[in-house]
Amino acid sequence: MAAMMDVAALTYFLQTEFPQVNADGPVFSVTDAGDGFASMRLDPSEKHLRPGGTVSGPSLFSLADVTAYMAILAQIGPVALAVTTNLNINFLRKPSPGPVDAKATILKLGKRLAVVEIAMTADGDLVAHATATYSIPPRQD
Amino acid sequence: MAAMMDVAALTYFLQTEFPQVNADGPVFSVTDAGDGFASMRLDPSEKHLRPGGTVSGPSLFSLADVTAYMAILAQIGPVALAVTTNLNINFLRKPSPGPVDAKATILKLGKRLAVVEIAMTADGDLVAHATATYSIPPRQD
Amino acid sequence: MAAMMDVAALTYFLQTEFPQVNADGPVFSVTDAGDGFASMRLDPSEKHLRPGGTVSGPSLFSLADVTAYMAILAQIGPVALAVTTNLNINFLRKPSPGPVDAKATILKLGKRLAVVEIAMTADGDLVAHATATYSIPPRQD
Amino acid sequence: MAAMMDVAALTYFLQTEFPQVNADGPVFSVTDAGDGFASMRLDPSEKHLRPGGTVSGPSLFSLADVTAYMAILAQIGPVALAVTTNLNINFLRKPSPGPVDAKATILKLGKRLAVVEIAMTADGDLVAHATATYSIPPRQD
Numbered sequence: 001m002a003a004m005m006d007v008a009a010l011t012y013f014l015q016t017e018f019p020q021v022n023a024d025g026p027v028f029s030v031t032d033a034g035d036g037f038a039s040m041r042l043d044p045s046e047k048h049l050r051p052g053g054t055v056s057g058p059s060l061f062s063l064a065d066v067t068a069y070m071a072i073l074a075q076i077g078p079v080a081l082a083v084t085t086n087l088n089i090n091f092l093r094k095p096s097p098g099p100v101d102a103k104a105t106i107l108k109l110g111k112r113l114a115v116v117e118i119a120m121t122a123d124g125d126l127v128a129h130a131t132a133t134y135s136i137p138p139r140q141d
Numbered sequence: 142m143a144a145m146m147d148v149a150a151l152t153y154f155l156q157t158e159f160p161q162v163n164a165d166g167p168v169f170s171v172t173d174a175g176d177g178f179a180s181m182r183l184d185p186s187e188k189h190l191r192p193g194g195t196v197s198g199p200s201l202f203s204l205a206d207v208t209a210y211m212a213i214l215a216q217i218g219p220v221a222l223a224v225t226t227n228l229n230i231n232f233l234r235k236p237s238p239g240p241v242d243a244k245a246t247i248l249k250l251g252k253r254l255a256v257v258e259i260a261m262t263a264d265g266d267l268v269a270h271a272t273a274t275y276s277i278p279p280r281q282d
Numbered sequence: 283m284a285a286m287m288d289v290a291a292l293t294y295f296l297q298t299e300f301p302q303v304n305a306d307g308p309v310f311s312v313t314d315a316g317d318g319f320a321s322m323r324l325d326p327s328e329k330h331l332r333p334g335g336t337v338s339g340p341s342l343f344s345l346a347d348v349t350a351y352m353a354i355l356a357q358i359g360p361v362a363l364a365v366t367t368n369l370n371i372n373f374l375r376k377p378s379p380g381p382v383d384a385k386a387t388i389l390k391l392g393k394r395l396a397v398v399e400i401a402m403t404a405d406g407d408l409v410a411h412a413t414a415t416y417s418i419p420p421r422q423d
Numbered sequence: 424m425a426a427m428m429d430v431a432a433l434t435y436f437l438q439t440e441f442p443q444v445n446a447d448g449p450v451f452s453v454t455d456a457g458d459g460f461a462s463m464r465l466d467p468s469e470k471h472l473r474p475g476g477t478v479s480g481p482s483l484f485s486l487a488d489v490t491a492y493m494a495i496l497a498q499i500g501p502v503a504l505a506v507t508t509n510l511n512i513n514f515l516r517k518p519s520p521g522p523v524d525a526k527a528t529i530l531k532l533g534k535r536l537a538v539v540e541i542a543m544t545a546d547g548d549l550v551a552h553a554t555a556t557y558s559i560p561p562r563q564d
Contacts, residue, residue: 020188020197047161056161057206057225062199084198085395086368086415088229088511090538090554092531107552108515112394113367113417115513117540117552129530129540131513131554133368133415135395226536227509227556229370231397231413233390248411249374253535254508254558256372258399258411270389270399272372272413274509274556276536302470302479329443338443339507340485347480366480370511 003035004077010038010070013078021066028063030070031101036109038070042100054094055127060120063102064089064130068116071104072134082114082134089130095122112136144176145218151179151211154219162207169204171211172242177250179211183241195235196268201261202230204243205271209257212245213275223255223275230271236263253277285317286359292320292352295360303348310345312352313383318391320352324382336376337409342402343371345384346412350398353386354416364396364416371412377404394418426458427500433461433493436501444489451486453493454524459532461493465523477517478550483543484512486525487553491539494527495557505537505557512553518545535559 005013010030014021021028025045032039040063042048048059065084072082100122108115114136120128146154151171155162162169166186173180181204183189189200206225213223241263249256255277261269287295292312296303303310307327314321322345324330330341347366354364382404390397396418402410428436433453437444444451448468455462463486465471471482488507495505523545531538537559543551 017192020191023188047164050161051158057228058199058203061202061228065198084232086229086231087198087202088227088370088554090227090530090556091225092538107513107549115515115552126530129538129554131511131552133513229413229511231389231415233397248372248408256374256411267389270397270413272370272411274372299474302473305470329446332443333440339488339510340481343484343510344481366514368511368513369480369484370509372509373507 003033003074005033005074007031007033009078010073013073014070028066033070033074036071036075036106037104038067038074039101039103040067040070042102044097044100049097053097055097055100055122057091060091060100060128061087061089063100063120064118064128065132067102067104068118068132068134071106071116072109072114072136075106075109076136082136085133085135087130087132089128091128093125093127095127098122100127107131144174144215146174146215148172148174151214154214155211169207174211174215177212177216177247178245179208179215180242180244181208181211183243185238185241190238194238196238196241196263198232201232201241201269202228204241204261205230205259205269206273208243208245209259209273209275212247212257213250213255213277216247216250217277223277225273226276227274228271229273230269232269234266234268236268239263241268285315285356287315287356289313289315292355295355296352310348315352315356318353318357318388319386320349320356321383321385322349322352324384326379326382331379335379337379337382337404339373342373342382342410343369345382345402346371346400346410347414349384349386350400350414350416353388353398354391354396354418357388357391358418364418367415367417369412369414371410373410375407375409377409380404382409389413426456426497428456428497430454430456433496436496437493451489456493456497459494459498459529460527461490461497462524462526463490463493465525467520467523472520476520478520478523478545480514483514483523483551484510486523486543487512487541487551488555490525490527491541491555491557494529494539495532495537495559498529498532499559505559508556508558510553510555512551514551516548516550518550521545523550
């Protein structure tokens with residue numbers, strides 16, 4: 001199954017359907033997408049940081065969740081509304097207060113559930129890793 | 142081991158050490174604390190909501206994380222700086238766009254790791270459930 | 283919704299449908315069941331132990347999984363075939379090499395997914411804690 | 424940091440320190456090991472199967488756990504005794520009743536915690552995916 005949405009289409013979808021994700025400025029951006037994956041970048045603002053100058057846990061959670069969601073949309077198109085049912089995240093290293101890149105890879109895309117793995121890196125180091133499950137509504141495929 | 146910080150002490154700690162948690166107003170508040178547990182309430186503002194009027198996943202993640210952190214501080218006091226290493230969250234039901242209450246219960250408080258369970262309810266229904274692990278620095282006990 | 287299978291019915295189901303669970307003797311037994319929960323006991327044999335005399339991780343995983351499954355069957359009856367899709371387990375303390383009791387409580391029983399929490403105790407101490415998700419086939423309810 | 428134990432050394436360690444893993448025959452075997460990873464194969468016997476002829480969940484859990492453990496030993500050597508503190512596993516597809524291959528990759532190896540990702544395949548398909556955390560005792564490095 002080929003990818004159904006590219007970077008431009010995902011970016012447009014994000015802007016129109018989830019405007020609150022970037023309500024405070026262009027923080028989350030889609031950087032790549034293809035067959036079974038999507039990549040995003042978090043450019044943290046002050047509110048995404050923690051004392052000591054590291055990117056906050058909730059910001060990394062958001063990055064993991066939205067990138068996984070983009071990977072699923074890239075594969076099945078904008079018609080489906082996936083819902084996060086489970087997300088397990090391991091925080092590995094404290095990222096310095098700069099951009100964080102995430103790549104989400106689909107592990108399974110079934111009729112009812114999708115499972116996605118998300119790796120997050122900063123300055124070339126793996127800073128967090130997550131797996132997430134999404135419930136996907138019935139569709140024709 | 143008795144609780145070392147009460148609601149007032151935890152509230153003060155939250156305000157002084159983590160001001161960004163409530164940077165946009167009094168959204169997260171400590172409602173109860175005692176031996177091995179802490180409770181908090183999320184009063185969502187517009188930015189914590191999603192289309193359709195439900196509380197966002199990242200907001201529930203934040204609520205789970207900060208409530209678990211308060212439960213640990215209540216037990217070991219403000220000297221220690223615990224770091225989240227793992228958080229697993231199940232989203233069970235879409236909460237309506239009102240307050241969400243969380244109760245964090247310590248499952249284990251070891252020398253190096255603490256494991257905490259967090260139940261989140263809205264209108265009396267369980268809307269999310271999480272377990273989280275925190276790495277705690279060496280201490281005298 | 284009242285419980286649909288009691289201890290005797292669950293025990294019979296376990297023996298007839300999953301004989302391999304107790305292939306080496308009466309190791310796993312249903313001890314209680316009711317509205318939204320089930321309890322089981324693991325009486326470990328030599329093969330469930332590890333050097334140093336503790337109950338092995340895979341044995342605790344099995345106990346968590348089968349107890350959660352019993353809790354779901356207690357609620358929806360033997361017609362449905364639930365499949366484990368995710369299990370997250372925290373190992374809290376090393377149990378001594380005696381019986382381990384598990385109680386599984388249903389957090390959510392939806393049309394497609396069930397989420398169950400499982401607490402495992404030995405000698406009164408919490409030794410492990412798990413949450414698990416099950417995919418349940420379409421049913422009339 | 425180069426790998427400290429190869430396939431032969433890991434196999435010997437498994438046989439001498441964890442004889443119960445293969446108490447019923449040569450079921451779990453180390454197939455590869457190197458810098459930051461280890462691979463194992465499960466050749467299921469009758470007791471690892473479930474009705475319908477699929478490999479059981481506990482068998483896949485065991486495979487994930489022991490393969491992750493081998494990856495850590497390969498990196499830090501046989502002196503350390505790592506303990507599983509958390510394991511999160513997603514069951515993606517039912518494997519047919521043949522061999523299952525696992526590859527464990529170290530995501531983080533810190534002073535106190537190691538986090539490992541484990542991918543399990545059968546007949547070329549990803550059948551399960553896990554992440555696990557291990558507590559490692561103090562060491563000189």
